[in-house]
Amino acid sequence: xxxxxxxxxxxxxxxxxxxxxxxxxxxxxxxxxxxxxxxxxxxxxxxxxxxxxxxxxxxxxxxxxxxxxxxxxxxxxxxxxxxxxxxxxxxxxxxxxxxxxxxxxxxxxxxxxxxxxxxxxxxxxxxxxxxxxxxxxxxxxxxxxxxxxxxxxxxxxxxxxxxxxxxxxxxxxxxxxxxxxxxxxxxxxxxxxxxxxxxxxxxxxxxxxxxxxxxxxxxxxxxxxxxxxxxxxxxxxxxxxxxxxxxxxxxxxxxxxxxxxxxxxxxxxxxxxxxxxxxxxxxx
Numbered sequence: 001x002x003x004x005x006x007x008x009x010x011x012x013x014x015x016x017x018x019x020x021x022x023x024x025x026x027x028x029x030x031x032x033x034x035x036x037x038x039x040x041x042x043x044x045x046x047x048x049x050x051x052x053x054x055x056x057x058x059x060x061x062x063x064x065x066x067x068x069x070x071x072x073x074x075x076x077x078x079x080x081x082x083x084x085x086x087x088x089x090x091x092x093x094x095x096x097x098x099x100x101x102x103x104x105x106x107x108x109x110x111x112x113x114x115x116x117x118x119x120x121x122x123x124x125x126x127x128x129x130x131x132x133x134x135x136x137x138x139x140x141x142x143x144x145x146x147x148x149x150x151x152x153x154x155x156x157x158x159x160x161x162x163x164x165x166x167x168x169x170x171x172x173x174x175x176x177x178x179x180x181x182x183x184x185x186x187x188x189x190x191x192x193x194x195x196x197x198x199x200x201x202x203x204x205x206x207x208x209x210x211x212x213x214x215x216x217x218x219x220x221x222x223x224x225x226x227x228x229x230x231x232x233x234x235x236x237x238x239x240x241x242x243x244x245x246x247x248x249x250x251x252x253x254x255x256x257x258x259x260x261x262x263x264x265x266x267x268x269x270x271x272x273x274x275x276x277x278x279x280x281x282x283x284x
Contacts, residue, residue: 004255010170016055016160021243039097041246051132055140055160062086104136109143128167161227165234175243180260198262228262235266
């Protein structure tokens with residue numbers, strides 16, 4: 001529990017929330033009750049003295065509903081069109097909800113190309129730092145309307161890990177539809193055991209991830225382990241937790257044993273660009 005206690009001292013916290021955590025599963029419409037709860041919890045974390053960054057999926061999901069489509073599209077141009085419509089609507093809702101708590105927010109759209117280019121990445125970091133110094137909560141998403149890599153190969157697990165590295169974050173919390181990393185897929189194996197702490201990501205851990213997938217969204221457990229490699233190597237901790245109760249964000253930051261904690265082990269010559277270009281989970 002000593003490592004959990006250390007989470008209380010984390011200053012810069014990045015929270016990633018997936019599409020499945022923000023919508024009604026039967027209709028695909030935004031779950032405004034949960035969205036409002038997320039905004040309230042993040043604002044409270046900020047009020048407690050934390051730097052908070054939100055990485056939010058949902059633009060394509062909001063867009064295809066707004067366009068009157070019955071199902072999520074498969075073609076790339078239609079996905080990009082849905083994103084163009086949905087991103088603006090989603091951001092409008094976020095800003096309205098944050099404003100109700102007198103909390104400023106700002107939109108940052110990122111592409112993989114931005115993160116691979118030294119100058120653009122430097123400029124992005126400066127933007128994050130300036131916004132955080134002004135007390136603003138940045139809301140980040142992949143720029144789906146121009147970036148084919150994210151829609152075809154990537155997901156916001158990877159994006160949130162890269163953001164954590166760029167802003168020199170202390171803790172990344174991935175909220176998903178599973179309680180954490182299990183020894184096997186808990187949907188198929190009742191004996192699967194939740195792993196509370198991962199000191200080092202070994203081949204055994206990566207093999208567990210291949211069998212324990214999440215039910216909804218683009219990112220399975222394997223991409224979350226790939227994200228954990230980036231985060232822990234850059235010197236930050238990471239937690240995978242269930243999004244069913246957004247109050248767990250407060251509990252995690254308060255040192256409670258929730259989800260799976262991946263411990264930081266900063267590498268001297270860390271370069272996340274190698275992960276983006278070489279990791280098999282992100283480029284296949």
